Amino acid sequence: MKKLTPMMEQYFQIKEQYQDALLLFRLGDFYELFFQDAEIASRELEITLTGRDCGFEDRAPMCGVPHHSAEGYIDRLIAKGYKVAICEQVEEASKAVGIVKRDVVRIITPGTLIDTQLLDEKKNNYLMSVYGHKNGLGISYVDISTGELFTTNIINNDWIKDLKDEITKIQPKEVIYYIEDDVTFNDTFLQLCNQFNVVINQQEEWSFEHEYASNILKEHFNVIGLDGLGFEVKDNGIISTGALINYLKETQKRFLGHINKINIYHISETMVLDYSTRANLELTETLRGKTKKGSLLWVLDKTSTAMGGRMLRKSLEAPLLNIEKINERFEAVTILKEDIFLRKELKEHLKNIYDLERLAAKVSYGSANPRDLVALKSSLQRVPLIKELIKDRNILLESIYKRIDPLSDIEELINRGIVDDPPITLKDGGIIKAGYNQEVDKYHKASKEGKEWIAKLEEKEKTKTGIKSLKVGFNKVFGYFIEVTKSYLKQVPENYQRKQTLANCERYITPELKEIESKILGAEEKVVVIEYNLYIELRDIISKEIARIQATASAIAEIDMITSLSEVAAENNYVRPQISKEKIIDIKDGRHPVVEKIFNNQMFISNDVYIDNDCHQISIITGPNMAGKSTFMRQVALIVLMAQVGSYIPATEATIGIVDRIFTRVGASDDLSQGQSTFMVEMSEMANILNCATEKSLLILDEIGRGTSTFDGLSIAWSVIEYISSKIRAKTLFSTHYHELTELKGIIKGVKNYRISVKEDGEDIIFLRKVIEGSGDKSYGIQVARLAGLPQEVINRAKDLLLRLEEKDIARVEGIDIKRAQEEVAVSKEEVNESADSMQLDFNSLYSNNIIEELNNIKLLETTPIEALNILADLQKRVNQLLQGGK
Structure with missing residues (x-):
């Protein structure tokens, strides 16, 4: 290695302190990255990797991005999880002794974005x-x-x-x-x-x-x-x-x-909502597309400000548990829902309010530019109007009224100090309004008069020289100049001093023009510095009032959220539910808020639901696939959640008892990253529900036990229902294709049966989407498969197999010869009968445990002998367990 250049020595000293970040090292108009940082940035940003001679035998890998457009590149790096350290020049080059001093002025991480x-x-x-x-x-x-x-x-x-x-x-x-x-x-x-x-x-x-x-x-x-x-x-x-x-x-x-x-x-x-519940109910984004459209937030968000939108999202993430607070919000929503003129007037003012919270943060942070302050000013001009509109309404609106500070002093300061249409940057001046500062006015006057002198000089020189194309121009490199096209060069006076030669013209300077230039540029340079300092001073004054701005911003956000909820209620014919201390959920003509919005050209079939912690605790819902079981259960959960947010709901009337948690176990998914199968995920989520739910919870359980064999799954589902009924006492909606579970009505307290009704029309089925009391006896799986587009050959074969399976057991369908099987296993029917007699079953004592019904349904002589023995052995084991348990 050769001796390092001074610049690279400085780079390594700074990089040593920020080894876990990508160091953007400011060199002129570019941020440069070196070595491994450069290789990473080149790959992630898809920019050219070059090299630089820095004192090494090999050129150091290097890449860079323009300073003026660095934000987009930084954003891409942050989105990929990188830290980015911004290294700037921290002294003026003209005052530097040797290499200009540099240091890291900020480290940007995914959690510290402010732009x-x-x-x-x-x-x-x-x-x-x-x-x-x-x-x-x-x-x-x-x-x-x-x-x-x-x-x-x-x-x-x-x-x-x-x-x-x-x-x-x-x-x-x-x-x-x-x-x-x-x-x-x-x-x-x-x-x-x-x-x-x-x-x-x-x-x-x-x-x-x-x-x-x-x-x-x-x-x-x-x-x-x-x-x-x-x-x-x-x-x-x-x-x-x-x-x-x-x-x-x-x-x-x-x-x-x-x-x-x-x-x-x-x-x-607040109500606790776990990951599965948030995802399955699609509160803020959809399961598949991960987009806002199609979520509950998409339906409810009619907010006019960014602040109100964020507050509404947070309210959906944490619904209220306090009945008094919920009713206060309902009262406010009711006032705005019923007064369309008040609601529209509020929205008209709200849509002209910028993001006060983030504007205040930028002011405090020192990154607010002049246009940010103008946005703050125009927002504050609307605040007193909003405050007056909500005066003397109800408890919540009155509390919001009191929290709103008109901030007229800040609005007046910005209005007096900053021009209405300022530049974004500070370095070019043109920020401070006339009349705010005498010194700025003096230099602005000098600059303006100088430009008038320039215009008069141009006319004077045209007349004196007779050069009609003569003009006085300006650029940042050469300053002011007199430009003459080459066809008039013979008429140029001797006192013109050549300054620049171009293809079609010559540029000159005169002593008089130099004098005027000095006055104009001197005034402009001085006024830029003065305006910059005045702007910083004004911004610092506002930064001392940040707490006031934030309090008002929070109040405006809340009134925006309430206005949004009232508008949604009015547009969609929602009603106010009654919030009760009783442990019931009673909804009349409930509708799914998202589904009805997406399919607004079709009539949504509304449904009732009644569940409590006593005789109507667990609703077992049967019906074919695609009939609407999941939609119905999700709509109940969403209606309850909306009610506790303080939102009107899609129904004709409802009484909602406070729910402390909503749990959902819906759909089939695996988690390959954690090595978990679909069934393991299902059981893990079910374990979380059974361990955390209380009698105040609402459980939405869809197809429990479908990820394993039929008898395993049925046993698990049965046991889960028993546990919820006896141990948790939570209000539960339980959909299933296990029709056997409908027999639990009358056996387990609180179980009720419901089914989604369908209409058969030949081989077709029509989904009526109506939930009625009773149990389904068919799944219509083959009809659904046909609707899904399975080949007709498959459908026909399935129908044939279904018919034969319904008539006989699977072994007979496959043509197994019972006599031959008896000979092969050397087991006689007499041995089977002896084994059954030896069990000495007390059918009367077992009747209450439903085993007698199971025995009555077992046709031992229609099975192979070895299967019969296995069935009896299993029953013996279950009977012993029951007797030992004192049942």
């Missing part, structure tokens, strides 16, 4: 911090683009379940963590983050020490104790929040004044 162009405007971008200890978990998360900070403390034995639920709800883009002395938990936690495609950054132990984290919080929030922030002494949330703030300090390298409040919450305060 609104890189973010989903109606979705938060969260960075999460997790601290695990033997006595529980601390979970904190922040959206740096809005300043929202949340934390909770979890103390129980099932950390993984609660953590998974929180990650599912929060959907962080990045997680920092430290888990104390628990290898198993570490491994499980990493698998969980990988499952949700979350970027993980394990931190050093010292950043998760209680004292260090406490000091970080005291310093950031400028307090002497943490009790005022709402923490308890041994709260794990202190550690996770302190580590989170510390990580932001290290990566953002500036004070983040817009993160000025901690929202401490408990997971029991």
Whole structure:
């Protein structure tokens, strides 16, 4: 290796501190990357990999991106999970002694994006911090683009379940963590983050020490104790929040004044929805396309602002449990639903409000440009009008009214100081409005007068020289000049000094033009500097009022969400449900909010449902595939969830008892990354439901036990129903193709049978989509297969086999000769009868356990003898188990 160049020495000194990030090293108008960073960026960004002579025998791999368009490239790297360290010149080149000083000014990670162009405007971008200890978990998360900070403390034995639920709800883009002395938990936690495609950054132990984290919080929030922030002494949330703030300090390298409040919450305060439930109910995105269209959020989101959209999403992710709060929201929605003029006037003002939360964050962060401030001003002009519209309405609207600060002082400051149509950048001036500052006005006048002098000079020189094509021009390289085309060169006066020769013309300068140029450019250079400083000063004044802007932004977001819910209710003929303390769900003419919206050209068949924790606890629903069982069950869950969000619902009337959790086990899927089969996934989800559900929960169970053999699956489904009935007492909708389960009505308390009605028309079936009481006796599988397009030959063969199977057992269909089988196994019918007699079964005592019915249905002499013996042996075993159990 030769001696390194000074620039590369500087590069290596900086890169040594940021080895886990891609270092974008500013050189002139480009960000350059070197060595392995360059190879990664070249591959991920599909840009050319070149080389540079930096003192090595071989040229150093290098690639770069233009400084003015770097955001798009950075966004692509962040989306792929990389950290990006931005290294800028931190001193002016003219003042540098030797090589210009450079340093990293910011580290961008997936969880620390603040550029609104890189973010989903109606979705938060969260960075999460997790601290695990033997006595529980601390979970904190922040959206740096809005300043929202949340934390909770979890103390129980099932950390993984609660953590998974929180990650599912929060959907962080990045997680920092430290888990104390628990290898198993570490491994499980990493698998969980990988499952949700979350970027993980394990931190050093010292950043998760209680004292260090406490000091970080005291310093950031400028307090002497943490009790005022709402923490308890041994709260794990202190550690996770302190580590989170510390990580932001290290990566953002500036004070983040817009993160000025901690929202401490408990997971029991809102309805808990696990991953499977959120996915199966398609709350915010569809299962297949992972798009918003087709989700519940797609139906309910008529918000006019980005803030309102984010609040609505969060409300769907965490429905309310407090009846009083739900009813307050209902009252507000009712007022706006019934007053169409008020609703439309509010929407007219709301649609002109920009994202106040993210604008406030950019002001505090120091990245707000002049156009951001104009957007803030125009938004604040609408705030007093909205405030006046909701005055004296109801409890919730009145509380929102009180939280809205008109912020007229900030609006007036921006209106007085910033021009109405400013440039994006600060370096070209033209930002400060006339009348705001005398010195700026003086230089603007000088510049304007100078340009008038230029115009007069051009006319004077044309007249004096007789050169009609003469003109005075300007560019940034040569300044002002007099341009003369070559056909008039003989008429150029002697006092013209040649400055530049072009193909068709010559450019000149005169002493008078130089003098005017000096005045104009001197004024423009000075005014740019003055305007820049005035703008920074004005922005700093506003940054001190961030808390006020955030409070108003939150209030505006809430009124936007309520307006959206009221508009959806009015457009779709939704009704207000009654929220009850009773443990019932009683819905009349319920409809699926998404399905009816997608198929708006067809009449949606509405259905009733009634379930409680007593005589109507478990509804067993049978019917053919495609008849609508899953749609019906999902619509019940969505209606309950909408009610607890405070939204009107698609029904004619309903009474909803508060549900603490909704669980769903719907559909078949595997998890190959975890080595789990379809049936294992089904059983894992079922285990989670049975272990976590309470009598206040709503269970949506679809086709339990279908992933294994018929008798295994039937046994599991039967046992699950018994367990729910006797142990959990949860309200349950249970769809199945096991028609045998309908016989549980009258045997297990609370079981009711329902079926989806169909109409047969020859070989065709018509799905009536109506849920009626009773049990189905056919599955119509072959008809559905025909509708799906199976070859007719397959359909015909299936019909033939079905007919024969319904008449005889499978062994007889395949032509097995019973006598021959008897001879082969050397078992006689007499031996079978002797074995049956030896069991000495007490049919009367077994009747209550349904074994007598099973025995009556067994035709031993129609089976092979060895099969008969196996059946009897199995029955003997089951009888013994029953007798030992004291049944």
